[in-house]
Amino acid sequence: xxxxxxxxxxxxxxxxxxxxxxxxxxxxxxxxxxxxxxxxxxxxxxxxxxxxxxxxxxxxxxxxxxxxxxxxxxxxxxxxxxxxxxxxxxxxxxxxxxxxxxxxxxxxxxxxxxxxxxxxxxxxxxxxxxxxxxxxxxxxxxxxxxxxxxxxxxxxxxxxxxxxxxxxxxxxxxxxxxxxxxxxxxxxxxxxxxxxxxxxxxxxxxxxxxxxxxxxxxxxxxxxxxxxxxxxxxxxxxxxxxxxxxxxxxxxxxxxxxxxxxxxxxxxxxxxxxxxxxxxxxxxxxxxxxxxxxxxxxxxxxxxxxxxxxxxxxxxxxxxxxxxxxxxxxxxxxxxxxxxxxxxxxxxxxxxxxxxxxxxxxxxxxxxxxxxxxxxxxxxxxxxxxxxxxxxxxxxxxxxxxxxxxxxxxxxxxxxxxxxxxxxxxxxxxxxxxxxxxxxxxxxxxxxxxxxxxxxxxxxxxxxxxxxxxx
Numbered sequence: 001x002x003x004x005x006x007x008x009x010x011x012x013x014x015x016x017x018x019x020x021x022x023x024x025x026x027x028x029x030x031x032x033x034x035x036x037x038x039x040x041x042x043x044x045x046x047x048x049x050x051x052x053x054x055x056x057x058x059x060x061x062x063x064x065x066x067x068x069x070x071x072x073x074x075x076x077x078x079x080x081x082x083x084x085x086x087x088x089x090x091x092x093x094x095x096x097x098x099x100x101x102x103x104x105x106x107x108x109x110x111x112x113x114x115x116x117x118x119x120x121x122x123x124x125x126x127x128x129x130x131x132x133x134x135x136x137x138x139x140x141x142x143x144x145x146x147x148x149x150x151x152x153x154x155x156x157x158x159x160x161x162x163x164x165x166x167x168x169x170x171x172x173x174x175x176x177x178x179x180x181x182x183x184x185x186x187x188x189x190x191x192x193x194x195x196x197x198x199x200x201x202x203x204x205x206x207x208x209x210x211x212x213x214x215x216x217x218x219x220x221x222x223x224x225x226x227x228x229x230x231x232x233x234x235x236x237x238x239x240x241x242x243x244x245x246x247x248x249x250x251x252x253x254x255x256x257x258x259x260x261x262x263x264x265x266x267x268x269x270x271x272x273x274x275x276x277x278x279x280x281x282x283x284x285x286x287x288x289x290x291x292x293x294x295x296x297x298x299x300x301x302x303x304x305x306x307x308x309x310x311x312x313x314x315x316x317x318x319x320x321x322x323x324x325x326x327x328x329x330x331x332x333x334x335x336x337x338x339x340x341x342x343x344x345x346x347x348x349x350x351x352x353x354x355x356x357x358x359x360x361x362x363x364x365x366x367x368x369x370x371x372x373x374x375x376x377x378x379x380x381x382x383x384x385x386x387x388x389x390x391x392x393x394x395x396x397x398x399x400x401x402x403x404x405x406x407x408x409x410x411x412x413x414x415x416x417x418x419x420x421x422x423x424x425x426x427x428x429x430x431x432x433x434x435x436x437x438x439x440x441x442x443x444x445x446x447x448x449x450x451x452x453x454x455x456x457x458x459x460x461x462x463x464x465x466x467x468x469x470x471x
Contacts (some may be wrong), residue, residue, distance in 0.1 A: 014049040017042035024068035044090040062099025079114040091127040116147040134391040136380040139168030140448040186214040188238035218242035246285040254292035285469025287316035312341040341376040400429040407441040413460035417467040433461040
């Protein structure tokens with residue numbers, strides 16, 4: 001605070017702005033108005049100097065202000081300041097308001113209720129950079145996207161904004177984004193979020209024909225569309241959108257079987273840095289198509305005896321032929337270890353759906369559950385389906401620990417809902433999730449993905465609570 005006090009009268013407006021934003025992180029409440037007035041005074045003049053490429057200070061002014069609000073737990077002040085900055089005549093200040101709103105959405109669950117209206121207005125801003133940033137902020141949150149859905153749909157025709165707007169709409173399954181997302185799939189784009197949008201739209205599409213054509217064209221471009229260097233491959237696989245489309249369409253994607261077989265039979269054409277992943281996804285896609293992919297049988301048989309992804313090939317063969325023998329033979333030869341737990345569960349889930357578990361497989365499941373600290377969460381649902389009420393004590397002991405997990409939280413909520421009245425002791429844990437004021441911390445690596453993961457988890461917990469309330 002002493003350093004910030006000395007710098008508040010500096011001749012450079014950027015220094016004064018940075019001092020004010022730093023002070024707001026730790027200043028006592030009585031000093032907030034003074035520092036905020038200084039920040040607002042300097043922001044139009046020096047706001048663009050913070051966060052520019054090459055600057056020592058990488059964070060923009062609005063982000064620094066947002067961090068201060070979060071640190072001081074000033075939720076409603078953050079909403080008020082975001083709205084005030086978004087109404088300012090300077091586009092630099094309005095951009096800072098969007099950063100502040102973005103930070104609020106990532107931290108507080110009620111932010112969409114307070115900010116959706118001003119964010120929707122920002123989508124019509126006269127300044128191009130402000131409009132583009134507003135689309136990104138709205139798209140970060142599923143609830144805000146739903147509230148601004150019609151305005152976002154109108155931006156799909158704007159060449160500068162259509163990709164972000166369409167991906168946001170695609171995430172919530174709005175078919176007005178279909179044409180743009182189809183184009184991205186067809187072009188083998190690596191746009192962040194494309195796989196999720198393509199999956200949601202293809203799953204609910206009225207006509208699978210255009211999606212099959214787009215996926216076919218994308219798969220036909222391999223390896224030309226595949227990255228040849230690690231830097232590009234880390235941005236995502238160019239074929240991911242196409243694979244998600246096939247998986248979502250299921251048996252309707254049968255016309256793509258020859259294209260998927262090409263990926264399996266000519267692996268050398270793919271770059272080494274994505275070759276195995278692409279082939280594995282092709283096998284998963286064939287499994288999703290099911291019996292209509294019968295032509296893939298011989299190729300999959302070869303992979304069953306290979307070393308690259310035999311378990312995926314076994315599951316695909318079982319899904320295509322409906323023959324339990326493939327899954328049973330492979331499962332019987334697997335050792336019971338932590339490393340094989342995922343494969344164990346995959347195979348046992350399929351067997352459960354196709355005739356149930358044999359006694360030896362049930363014994364294998366029970367052996368997996370003996371390691372209480374290393375129980376695979378998906379094994380708990382298998383246990384419920386196999387043993388029913390006899391497994392309740394173990395489930396209620398174990399499931400609450402997974403409720404806030406970014407990967408297994410939603411399935412855990414769904415399992416509790418499936419258990420009905422027997423899951424009543426877990427109501428308090430579900431209520432703690434639903435009634436939180438702040439987002440649950442996730443560890444996905446992308447703060448907007450973590451925001452949406454919290455939204456999905458909250459929705460799943462609320463559905464489970466409603467189901468238990470009806471029992």
